[in-house]
Amino acid sequence: MPRTAAAAANAVSLAQCTAPDNFRAQRLEEVFARCFSRRWRTRLVGGADEPSYQPATDMHALHVLHYRSDYFASALHETAHWCIAGERRRQLPDFGYWYAPDGRDQQQQLAFEAVEARPQALEWLFSLACGYRFRISVDNLGAPGGVPDSGPFRQQVLSAARQWQRCGLPQRAELFFQSLALEFGTGLQPQNLDLDLTGLCG
Numbered sequence: 001m002p003r004t005a006a007a008a009a010n011a012v013s014l015a016q017c018t019a020p021d022n023f024r025a026q027r028l029e030e031v032f033a034r035c036f037s038r039r040w041r042t043r044l045v046g047g048a049d050e051p052s053y054q055p056a057t058d059m060h061a062l063h064v065l066h067y068r069s070d071y072f073a074s075a076l077h078e079t080a081h082w083c084i085a086g087e088r089r090r091q092l093p094d095f096g097y098w099y100a101p102d103g104r105d106q107q108q109q110l111a112f113e114a115v116e117a118r119p120q121a122l123e124w125l126f127s128l129a130c131g132y133r134f135r136i137s138v139d140n141l142g143a144p145g146g147v148p149d150s151g152p153f154r155q156q157v158l159s160a161a162r163q164w165q166r167c168g169l170p171q172r173a174e175l176f177f178q179s180l181a182l183e184f185g186t187g188l189q190p191q192n193l194d195l196d197l198t199g200l201c202g
Contacts, residue, residue: 022184023132025067028075031179036172037062042090044079046070051078055091063090072132073123080122083173113138113153121160122173124200129180129188136200154200161195 025046032044041062048066051074056063065082068074081095089095097115120136127134136157138150169177169190181188 023072023130025070025072025075027183028072028079028180031176031183032065032075032079035175035179040172042082044075046075053078053082053085053090053094055093073127073135076126076130076132077119077123079176080119080126080173083122083170083176084118109138113156117153117156118160121157121164122169124157124161125164125169125173125177125190125193126180128193128199129177129186130184131186132184134199134201154197157200158195158197165191165193165195 029044029046032042036042041056042065043062044065044067046067046069048068050066051068052066054064054066065078067078082090085095124134124136136150136154138153164173168174174190177190180186
């Protein structure tokens with residue numbers, strides 16, 4: 001993206017941040033429903049103590065993607081996971097992933113980061129489409145020896161985001177990105193984003 005276009009996008013973001021109701025997670029639920037409720041029979045629902053994914057119990061029910069409380073970032077993050085999950089994983093609770101809680105040792109943390117780089121890269125792109133500030137998360141405040149260095153993980157997230165710029169987003173992710181850019185008035189396109197490490201706040 002030319003620097004002038006990047007500056008314009010930043011101006012849009014700053015203007016949106018002054019609107020207190022602009023980043024209500026309910027708006028994300030509505031966008032998600034328009035994109036995915038009919039064809040993919042899935043709904044995004046807030047108010048959960050912990051995020052989770054529950055596949056439908058029968059062919060007439062909906063799959064449910066839960067995000068924490070009313071957190072905008074949590075809704076974007078869980079949607080990113082869902083957009084990446086293949087058909088087989090979308091038939092499994094929590095996509096069949098095992099989650100190691102806060103307090104992971106170095107080996108566990110590296111395994112966590114290997115799985116999380118792509119979803120967080122996609123969450124970053126979704127955040128940009130909304131004009132919302134993204135914060136990268138190593139999610140391990142109780143790690144032995146203190147919070148791990150986020151530098152290598154930041155680079156992984158940046159690399160994943162740039163790869164999607166070159167190759168294109170997955171089908172559902174592309175649909176959601178375009179719908180967010182329309183809903184939040186940013187007008188951004190993934191291939192035109194100016195991505196670098198300064199956009200990955202810790």
